[in-house]
Amino acid sequence: SCVHPDRPEPLDLHLGMFLPTLLNQATPEQMERFFTPAWNLRIIGTYAQTEMGHGTHLRGLETTATFDPSTQEFVLHSPTISSIKWWPGGLGKTSNHAIVLAQLHTQGRCHGLHAFIVPIRDMDTHVPLPGVVVGDIGPKFGFSEVDNGFLKLEHVRIPLDNMLMKFAKVEPDGTYVKPPSAKLTYGMVFIRSMIVGQSALALAKSCTIAIRYSAVRHQSELRPGEPEPQILNYQTQQHKLFPVLAAAYAFTFVGQYMKDTYRRISGDIHAGDYSQLPELHALSAGLKAFTTWAANAAIEVCRMSCGGHGYSRSSALPDIYVEFTPTCTYEGENTVMMLQTASRYLVKSYRQASVGQRLQGSVSYLSEAAAQRLRPRPVSGGAAPLSTQDLLSLVHLYQRRAASLVELAAKSIQQELQRGRSQEEAWNHSSIDLVRASDAHCHFVVVKLFVDKLEQVDDAAVKAVLSTLALLYALKGLADNSGDFLQAGLLTVPQATRVSARIKELLEELRPDAVALVDAFDLNDRKLNSVLGRYDGNVYEHLYEWARQSPLNATEVHESFHKYLKPLRSRL
Numbered sequence: 001s002c003v004h005p006d007r008p009e010p011l012d013l014h015l016g017m018f019l020p021t022l023l024n025q026a027t028p029e030q031m032e033r034f035f036t037p038a039w040n041l042r043i044i045g046t047y048a049q050t051e052m053g054h055g056t057h058l059r060g061l062e063t064t065a066t067f068d069p070s071t072q073e074f075v076l077h078s079p080t081i082s083s084i085k086w087w088p089g090g091l092g093k094t095s096n097h098a099i100v101l102a103q104l105h106t107q108g109r110c111h112g113l114h115a116f117i118v119p120i121r122d123m124d125t126h127v128p129l130p131g132v133v134v135g136d137i138g139p140k141f142g143f144s145e146v147d148n149g150f151l152k153l154e155h156v157r158i159p160l161d162n163m164l165m166k167f168a169k170v171e172p173d174g175t176y177v178k179p180p181s182a183k184l185t186y187g188m189v190f191i192r193s194m195i196v197g198q199s200a201l202a203l204a205k206s207c208t209i210a211i212r213y214s215a216v217r218h219q220s221e222l223r224p225g226e227p228e229p230q231i232l233n234y235q236t237q238q239h240k241l242f243p244v245l246a247a248a249y250a251f252t253f254v255g256q257y258m259k260d261t262y263r264r265i266s267g268d269i270h271a272g273d274y275s276q277l278p279e280l281h282a283l284s285a286g287l288k289a290f291t292t293w294a295a296n297a298a299i300e301v302c303r304m305s306c307g308g309h310g311y312s313r314s315s316a317l318p319d320i321y322v323e324f325t326p327t328c329t330y331e332g333e334n335t336v337m338m339l340q341t342a343s344r345y346l347v348k349s350y351r352q353a354s355v356g357q358r359l360q361g362s363v364s365y366l367s368e369a370a371a372q373r374l375r376p377r378p379v380s381g382g383a384a385p386l387s388t389q390d391l392l393s394l395v396h397l398y399q400r401r402a403a404s405l406v407e408l409a410a411k412s413i414q415q416e417l418q419r420g421r422s423q424e425e426a427w428n429h430s431s432i433d434l435v436r437a438s439d440a441h442c443h444f445v446v447v448k449l450f451v452d453k454l455e456q457v458d459d460a461a462v463k464a465v466l467s468t469l470a471l472l473y474a475l476k477g478l479a480d481n482s483g484d485f486l487q488a489g490l491l492t493v494p495q496a497t498r499v500s501a502r503i504k505e506l507l508e509e510l511r512p513d514a515v516a517l518v519d520a521f522d523l524n525d526r527k528l529n530s531v532l533g534r535y536d537g538n539v540y541e542h543l544y545e546w547a548r549q550s551p552l553n554a555t556e557v558h559e560s561f562h563k564y565l566k567p568l569r570s571r572l
């Protein structure tokens with residue numbers, strides 16, 4: 001399993017993408033030649049796919065790999081400024097090899113994107129090799145520990161056997177042999193699946209810090225004349241933090257499910273069964289986007305709930321945010337991933353269900369919805385009774401919301417086509433609906449997995465408190481997205497009012513267990529690296545000590561006084 005490092009590191013790409021790509025796409029001979037030295041860090045590699053001009057649109061990538069049968073070599077080339085590889089982690093100064101994604105040309109034809117192992121620096125001197133121009137792309141929002149780099153290839157020659165050929169092949173005479181499935185060369189499903197677990201970890205860290213701090217921070221007056229209360233006793237503070245706590249548990253279970261699903265389906269793929277690849281792609285793309293967007297926003301809620309000290313690096317929350325936020329962009333920009341899940345899976349499944357096909361996996365509910373559409377609607381047409389206590393009925397509500405939004409998106413495309421728009425234009429003019437449908441589908445999956453997990457909990461007390469968290473997660477999501485449920489006729493205004501009231505009750509129920517629930521994440525002080533989130537709660541003394549250690553305090557009078565203030569004063 002992928003052990004997530006505390007902070008980004010220059011070897012992340014080597015460990016998180018270079019090695020896994022070899023594992024997934026190298027032949028046994030290539031594994032021998034590359035994996036072993038890479039495992040021993042003799043070879044240090046990166047995954048160079050994105051270019052200055054293209055990150056999302058893979059088919060638009062411009063780097064070329066042209067086969068020269070006379071020398072049995074590929075010629076790797078960056079033909080334009082926009083084709084320069086840009087962003088790969090560890091590329092700037094750390095790596096001596098790169099897996100370069102390039103458009104394969106052989107016998108005068110282009111066969112699309114394929115992966116090539118390209119040596120970029122001398123294995124001993126680390127000097128860039130001939131034809132290789134490589135460097136760091138400069139300061140970024142964060143990730144300063146990682147040398148994200150650029151790579152310009154000027155007719156660099158590599159042996160035929162440096163193309164990763166587990167699936168696609170080029171014969172010595174230049175004949176191209178297609179892979180069993182074109183989808184096998186896309187990659188990225190592994191790391192997208194792992195990122196779901198990173199979302200859970202980021203949430204667990206952030207709410208541990210914020211809830212522990214909220215238990216030791218006393219501020220203002222709740223009852224005149226009484227001591228200042230813990231800020232965790234304010235309903236608004238609970239309303240900010242407890243849904244984040246619930247999401248941290250939800251995403252932990254989803255992260256485990258995603259890892260298990262990846263392991264199961266990639267095992268099938270290695271055995272030659274590609275049938276589940278669409279489900280794995282759709283699930284990993286959608287859940288990566290859903291969980292990172294949610295976690296990204298929640299980290300900021302946790303930071304701001306700690307007041308001024310939340311803005312101090314001593315809280316660790318600014319660093320957690322800066323390190324986490326690019327997950328919404330890399331490994332598939334979130335909007336694009338949501339569109340993939342909708343366009344390549346949900347709408348396709350909806351259409352199959354509409355003609356009576358029995359669907360399996362995470363979209364099986366679309367078959368149920370299609371059958372439902374064929375039955376006469378109840379005369380009342382109103383929303384079904386709502387239980388704010390029964391988790392299974394809430395799962396069903398999320399399922400029906402997802403089915404409704406998938407149908408809305410599919411119908412939007414149909415309406416656009418009937419207006420005479422082309423296929424592409426019809427899809428583009430429905431893309432807001434498509435993203436909403438994916439979001440609702442992923443939300444249903446998360447709620448369902450949370451509730452399914454409770455069935456595996458034997459301890460009654462643990463099951464009770466997790467059920468309360470699951471209820472809060474489901475009802476808060478319902479309140480936040482009440483427009484979807486109202487629009488789908490799944491919720492009435494009186495029911496929405498009851499949901500809000502129930503959420504307040506749940507916040508009160510969770511208050512006594514809140515600190516224990518974050519302690520249960522078992523994140524030690526070293527991993528949290530947060531003065532506010534210390535297990536012993538001894539914040540103020542350590543905050544003062546932390547500030548005293550600041551480099552600015554190395555001298556009582558900083559050199560800036562003599563260099564700037566004093567001369568300025570003398571000129572006034």
Ligand SMILES: CCCCCCCCCCCCCCCCCCCCC/C=C/C(=O)SCCNC(=O)CCNC(=O)[C@H](O)C(C)(C)COP(=O)(O)OP(=O)(O)OC[C@H]1O[C@@H](n2cnc3c(N)ncnc32)[C@H](O)[C@@H]1OP(=O)(O)O
Pocket residue numbers: 001002003004005011012013015016017019020023047049050055056057058059089183184186187188189191277278281329330331332333336340344
């Ligand atoms: C394992 C051993 C290792 C040992 C390690 C031990 C040590 C442990 C310690 C580990 C510590 C390391 C920690 C790891 C941390 C890692 C840190 C990461 C840091 C950040 C790194 C970032 C990297 C990157 O960003 S890489 C670049 C990412 N870029 C993208 O994702 C590009 C996004 N764009 C696309 O994917 C495509 O353009 C797409 C899909 C949007 C459109 O492509 P298209 O060609 O136009 O395709 P389309 O017509 O839409 O679909 C065609 C068809 O294909 C299917 N499809 C598409 N994509 C996939 C896929 N990925 N998989 C499967 N199938 C796919 C699609 O569904 C269509 O199918 P049909 O409809 O059936 O035709």
Ligand SMILES: Cc1cc2nc3c(=O)[nH]c(=O)nc-3n(C[C@H](O)[C@H](O)[C@H](O)COP(=O)(O)OP(=O)(O)OC[C@H]3O[C@@H](n4cnc5c(N)ncnc54)[C@H](O)[C@@H]3O)c2cc1C
Pocket residue numbers: 013047048049050053054055056057086087088089143148326329330331332333335336339
């Ligand atoms: C910290 C970090 C590390 C990275 N590490 C690596 C790495 O190691 N290796 C690597 O190869 N890459 C890496 N990347 C690059 C990353 O994969 C790309 O930035 C990402 O794929 C997004 O592509 P882009 O930057 O071209 O954005 P664009 O695709 O240009 O996105 C810009 C906007 O256009 C929108 N958009 C694009 N296409 C569509 C569409 N079809 N429909 C609707 N809207 C669309 C997007 O939603 C977004 O709002 C890294 C990036 C970052 C930030």
